[in-house]
Amino acid sequence: MATEVLMPRQGQSVESCIIIEWKVNEGDVVTEGQTLCEVETDKATFEVEATAAGTMLGIFYPAEADVEVLKVIAAIGEPGEDISALRPSDESAEEKPETGNVKPEEEPVVQEAPASSFTSQVSNFSGGVSPRAKNLAEKKGVDATTLAGTGPNGRVIERDVAAAQAVTPAAQAKAAAEGLDIPATGTGLGGRVVAADLGSTGDMHVAPTMDFPGATKEIPVKGVRKVVAGRMLASLQNTAQLTLNTSADARSVLGYRSKCKAAPEEAGVGGISINDVVLYATIKTLGEFPELNAHMLGDKIVEFDNVHLGFAVDTPRGLMVPVIRYANLMTLKQLSAETKRLAMACIEGTIDPDALSGGTFTVTNLGAMGIESFTPVLNAPEVGILGVCSIQPKPVMKGSDVEFVPHMGLSLTFDHAAADGAPAARFLASMRIKLAAFELTLAG
CATH class of the missing domain: 3.30.559.10 (Chloramphenicol acetyltransferase-like domain)
Known part of the structure; x- marks a missing residue:
């Protein structure tokens, strides 16, 4: 019977981990205790080891995937074994992982404006809300169903709420009725977005459309940097x-x-x-x-x-x-x-x-x-x-x-x-x- 490899729980406060790199490919023979991949929480990096010896029958999530803890990320067994029962149904697991020595094809970077309208935020909500995120949302007065989740399968997790800005009910209603954009920060107490703020972008972090001469480098905001950014912004807005x-x-x-x-x-x-x-x-x-x-x-x-x-x-x-x-x-x-x-x-x-x-x-x-x-x-x-x-x-x-x-x-x-x-x-x-x-x- 095939053995499942789980995304380990790295502490009680960790809800998900990002797979940094797979060290093996599907079809490779592995030994018990061998490092299969490196994963990153919002705080540290860890190695996931093989829990059994055998053949890598399936790798279910690609590098850069944000996977909820205790999810099955791979399967080890004998060649030819059926692992369909272990394969997760997440949309994020449907993509074939880029593993081992496979070099990913480079694609041009396309910058898109963030979806900031109230109606588009609601339509993007499909992955549910974690209990910790729900508790924090209640304290901050944030409607978690309006947030774009960064957890597995679009789930709203605690860090999404920490980085979110509260929006007054009046502002939400006006945005929904008139199709107006909700700015990232408002003029209300602690940066709260009020009805008078609607219609302005208010987000200084949106990249300008003008071209800059010379070479540039885009650095994804993720891991520790993303957590620090969210916490610092939330700290200044709410204290x-x-x-x-x-x-x-x-x-x-x-x-x-x-x-x-x-x-x-x-x-x-x-x-x-x-x-x-x-x-x-x-x-x-x-x-x-x-x-x-x-x-x-x-x-x-x-x-x-x-x-x-x-x-x-x-x-x-x-x-x-x-x-x-x-x-x-x-x-x-x-x-x-x-x-x-x-x-x-x-x-x-x-x-x-x-x-x-x-x-x-x-x-x-x-x-x-x-x-x-x-x-x-x-x-x-x-x-x-x-x-x-x-x-x-x-x-x-x-x-x-x-x-x-x-x-x-x-x-x-x-x-x-x-x-x-x-x-x-x-x-x-x-x-x-x-x-x-x-x-x-x-x-x-």
């Missing part, structure tokens, strides 16, 4: 973001880092970085300001007793934010080790997708790149995100003299709908104190 900037005396931090580098190897502190120090001080400060270690969920704010700290990692595939679970219960050495483990897993593409969600506060560090001040974008529904900037000399009055003291820039973005400016400013003041006397912070 009241405000950024406060300050700087902290960095002499104590630099001194502690020098001591760690000079310490004997058996002490195990040589690998502690300035970023580890900042993360540790952030965790200690969040214990004093629970209103920033929180989620803003529309009609309620959830404050957390423990700190699950997210930190931004630059990877070849794009920005990732792994989460250090129960960071408030760790020593500095434990925190440093866990930070390095998660960062390396992100860079290598082996991170567990569940490790990329569930944060209560985020830190993003651009200091190594010489950035002196910036405006971090909230990782909604988190209430706060701290941007860490470079260390620069700052003139400080000492009596009647001026002394140049190294200072580290700090930029705190917070959701003003959930927290006021005064506690946010006090958070930064406490951070400055902890960084200026870090060894006391460590002892406390």
Whole structure:
């Protein structure tokens, strides 16, 4: 009997995976445990292995197909076996896959204007709505049946709703009655599209029709880039973001880092970085300001007793934010080790997708790149995100003299709908104190 190969579930938050490349062709003999294909979630890349030895009797989805988890993607068995019962009925599986060494025929790229009218959006809806997408749509006030789904068979999944813009019922009715286009953003609260916005395109991301001289390259927006784009846009549209900037005396931090580098190897502190120090001080400060270690969920704010700290990692595939679970219960050495483990897993593409969600506060560090001040974008529904900037000399009055003291820039973005400016400013003041006397912070 033929053995089915399933699209594996890569974490509880993953609904589908994109097949990047098939490593085998139909008819190839494979061994158990052999890599059959590479798949990509919206967060990481994984290999799918053969669950049995035999002949590849069927490959049911082509490269670039977005396949729902636990779907049958291939079949392995003895030559001549009937696999019709295993073959999926999805429209996306009807195309013959491009596998192995088969070189796909190049086709000219044709740019089409996005279907933006209300009536065309409704007519394109055929694949259903996932439960997670339905819950998010209810929170955002988005009609999921008007969205073009990017999931398997046109299914609307959570990321489609996250990137969608809310449209008022009046605007929907007017668009349907008069055949008007619905712009991607509106003039209503949080970018909501109202009736007065109809008739204008409103979408600055539509490519202009004019020709540009010279060669160009089109890069599909997918995978991590697509997820980041959708989340950042949704964050700015749906939260009241405000950024406060300050700087902290960095002499104590630099001194502690020098001591760690000079310490004997058996002490195990040589690998502690300035970023580890900042993360540790952030965790200690969040214990004093629970209103920033929180989620803003529309009609309620959830404050957390423990700190699950997210930190931004630059990877070849794009920005990732792994989460250090129960960071408030760790020593500095434990925190440093866990930070390095998660960062390396992100860079290598082996991170567990569940490790990329569930944060209560985020830190993003651009200091190594010489950035002196910036405006971090909230990782909604988190209430706060701290941007860490470079260390620069700052003139400080000492009596009647001026002394140049190294200072580290700090930029705190917070959701003003959930927290006021005064506690946010006090958070930064406490951070400055902890960084200026870090060894006391460590002892406390």
